[in-house]
Amino acid sequence: MKIVLFGPPGSGKGTQAKLIAETLNICHLSTGDILREKLREGDDISLKLKETLSSGNLVVDDILNQIVAEKLFDKNCVNGFILDGYPRTLAQSEFLLSFMENKNIEFDSIFNFKIDFKIVKERLLIRSQDEKRSDDNIDVIKTRLNKYLEETYPVSEFFRTKFPHNYFNIDASQEISKIQKELIKILKKG
Ligand code: AMP
Numbered sequence: 001m002k003i004v005l006f007g008p009p010g011s012g013k014g015t016q017a018k019l020i021a022e023t024l025n026i027c028h029l030s031t032g033d034i035l036r037e038k039l040r041e042g043d044d045i046s047l048k049l050k051e052t053l054s055s056g057n058l059v060v061d062d063i064l065n066q067i068v069a070e071k072l073f074d075k076n077c078v079n080g081f082i083l084d085g086y087p088r089t090l091a092q093s094e095f096l097l098s099f100m101e102n103k104n105i106e107f108d109s110i111f112n113f114k115i116d117f118k119i120v121k122e123r124l125l126i127r128s129q130d131e132k133r134s135d136d137n138i139d140v141i142k143t144r145l146n147k148y149l150e151e152t153y154p155v156s157e158f159f160r161t162k163f164p165h166n167y168f169n170i171d172a173s174q175e176i177s178k179i180q181k182e183l184i185k186i187l188k189k190g
Contacts, residue, residue: 001024001026002107002108003020003026003111004111005110006110006152006159007112007115007172011115014030016113026081027079029071029081029082029086031064031085035059035067039053055143056143061095064086065092065095072099080108083096088151089151090151092155093158093159108166109166109168111169112168114170121141121145124136124144
């Protein structure tokens with residue numbers, strides 16, 4: 001099963017991706033988690049990454065494409081994967097689509113999490129207290145939401161027109177368990 005999740009930061013993609021990955025025994029590829037893990041290495045690259053993540057801007061495409069290409073070959077991902085936070089730019093989506101085409105792999109489902117920005121801002125501020133993430137203060141949250149609108153929303157629109165039969169809009173303001181049921185129902189139908 002190959003799944004992609006789109007949606008603004010704070011829309012609950014990570015929570016749902018984790019649950020789906022456990023239920024279907026597939027790889028959860030959260031590029032945000034992978035990058036945060038890399039920060040702990042403390043080398044020159046990680047210092048630069050830290051600066052970018054703390055500002056709410058996007059990390060350069062080459063780094064992300066390399067990370068994802070490596071992970072998709074991982075033996076843990078033989079059953080499939082769920083992409084959470086990638087692709088986030090048109091350049092990343094071009095890379096991913098040509099990578100998949102070369103390997104003869106197709107997406108099963110693409111989910112677009114729709115939610116009011118007012119709700120995500122509140123959620124992200126609460127998360128900033130719980131998880132102490134450096135990218136969850138109000139100014140950085142605004143940058144992250146703008147990046148989503150400028151860079152990632154066009155990618156999800158591109159996927160919507162390219163894969164109209166596998167693309168599903170999800171109301172992400174619902175309860176976690178309700179969304180999870182909806183996603184599993186769609187995945188089982190496919
Ligand atoms: P997330 O946890 O998915 O919200 O990601 C946290 C941060 O990691 C983002 O604000 C970006 O700085 C960086 N990041 C994660 N995924 C990507 C990506 N696909 N492209 C560029 N930057 C990314």
